[in-house]
Amino acid sequence: MVTPLFFLFAGLSIACAISLVYHKNPLYSAISLVGVFISLACIYITLAAPFIAAVQVLVYAGAIMVLVLFVIMLLNLDEDKPLTQLRYLYAVGAVFGVTLLAQTFFIFYAVSKTPNTSIPNTESGLTMSIGKAMYTEYLLPVEIVGIMLLMAIVGSVIMSRHLSQTQIELVKAKEDFEAFQERNDY
Amino acid sequence: MEPNLATYLGLSGILFTIGAVGVIYKRNAIGMFMCIELMLNAVNLTFVAFARHYGDVTGQLFVFMVMAVAACEAAIGLGIFISFFRNKISVDVDDASILKN
8 A cells, every 4th residue: 555655756856846846937946846845745654754744734835835926026036047157067977977876776775685673653743742851852953943034033033124225324323323422421 | 575674764765865965956045955854764764674673662753853853954044034135136056156255
């Protein structure tokens, strides 16, 4: 039952990934990426990880891709131009891709030759066991991730804030005034 | 052929390769960003496959952390693209050359 589903979604994810790289229009690329995310979520279900599958659909296919699509439509981008400078990147990319593919086949061969030592455990993917591990053994990393998310919120607000010329002059005038006050205090 | 650890690792390696080649070929910053997301997803698949293979929940927790990092990356990266677009009216990485010379 799992086998045909796995190969269906594996083929779908590879096809969507190739279409992501192939299309010049970023909008088509984004839609292909959503296809990759959804088929990977289905593969996670065949791996007995329903929680990760749900989070994949919610966070990746939902939140992140909506953000990316918003930015693509907001900026109204042109089609991707072919390389004009740095033409040698085509050769670099081809060599890099062939090397990585060779490594992939080597790993596939090596892992399939090793004796099977898997420990079957149907409990491992349940949400409760993930939550237990998250809030006992891995509490510190979860806290660090929380702080990192807060920093990302503040950083993105500061990054995309746009001050007009009059606002910049106001900020400068205020700084000058404060420096003047400090000098008078001495 | 029953899918085992080797098949999952092979799929993950193929997706990672496509993402890495895409990062090199794309000239569009948002396209590069999406290829990086594809590479992160390939690594996530490896984590989940190993978690299944060893019956341990730690791999799935790491997937969670990677997703949080990807969300932060999306927020900050797209903020950078917007402020870059304001200055250059494009998100082509070839135009990001003011630090040259």
